[in-house]
Amino acid sequence: MSAPNKSYDPVEVEALKPEEIERLRDEAIAAFAAATGLDALHEAKVAHTGDRSPLALANREIGALPPAAKAAAGKLVGAARGAVNKALAERRVALEAERDARVLVEEAVDVTLPYDRAPRGGRHPLTTFAERLMDVFTAMGYSVAEGPEVEAEWLNFDALNMGPDHPARSTQDTFFLKDADSVVLRTHTSGVQIRSLLAAAEPPVYVICPGRVFRSDELDATHTPVFNQVELLAVDEGLTMADLKGTLDHMVASLFGEGISTRLRPNYFPFTEPSAEMDMVCFVCRGESVGNPDRPCRTCSSEGWIELGGCGMVNPRVLVACGIDPNKYSGFAFGFGIERMLMFRHNVEDMRDIVEGDVRFTLPFGMEI
Ligand code: DAH
Helix, strand or coil: CCCCCCCCHHHHHHHHHHHHHHHHHHHHHHHHHCCCHHHHHHHHHHHHCCCCHHHHHHHHHHHHCCCHHHHHHHHHHHHHHHHHHHHHHHHHHHHHHHHHHHHHHHCCCCCCCCCCCCCCCCCCHHHHHHHHHHHHHCCCCCCEECCCCCEEEECCCCHHCCCCCCCCHHCCCCECCCCCCCCCEEECCCCHHHHHHHHHCCCCCEEEEEEEEEEECCCCCCCCEEEEEEEEEEECCCCCCHHHHHHHHHHHHHHHCCCCEEEEEEEEEEEEEEEEEEEEEECCCCCCCCCCCCCCCCCCCCCEEEEEEEEEEEHHHHHHHHCCCCCCCEEEEEEEEEEHHHHHHHCCCCHHHCCCCCHHCCCHHHHCC
């Protein structure tokens, strides 16, 4: 506050001189114009229109003036404050518009850009099915064994009782490796049997061997040059064909439901003797379509049985090749293709759908972990 007024003329109060009020007004307006952002404008607003701003203080001086001088002084300060507030409001509108325009540019979303979020995949049913199969056997005490895809010819053929001149050897459409002697892309997982027997000091051996195998077939609706097999081998004292049959029955019941059993049909494989082809009861019609034209079954072509793969009692010659005494030990084995099993289990009509890896095929199988 200034000293007590000696005059009635507000001009004599320093803070209320018209030049001073105009200066304060112009200073405030210039400060607003100089503010380049809304934060700076806020600071200028506090400094020039706040309770402790020079114009507010000048306004307070009016109260101390003699009544005759109050009106003119009030008009002067009021006009200045009005101009300041107007300038402030205009500057705010301008700065807000600038900010909005900038944000629109900075935060613009180009909806035509490619979608960059990685789409969710699906585990391949071959994987989940093989895992489920492994679970069935590991629960019975089997271990999972794996072997290399590039295999020694001796392990893929010779040790399995398929010597160089054995006719079965030429039926397997083998891929041989260029510039490499005596190795092939394995034509079946049966070689893992030999690896497992050689690795074990002495039976018992109970292994289940999943793996990729290769044959020089064209890719079509029912063939693929790369496919998956599962091989099972049990070697122990006193194993018989009844153990093989019981194991197969347990496997199909676990995978396809109670009451689904198997049957064996005589067949020939060099590495098993006796050998058999194994069939399972059709899990869709359970045999009811046989001789029943009113109830045809697509899954088993109304035959009541579905062919699974080969099996038998391990040929003693195989045991001997692995240094195991066939008089003390016996064993059983079986092998089948997983793609084929997947095809009839889920009505997949074209093998290519399984191998092409299109997520539209895998997703409907769900996210089984
Ligand atoms: N290795 C045979 C194949 O690929 C399948 C097979 C048949 C495996 C009989 C076996 C068996 O273990 O006992 O065609």
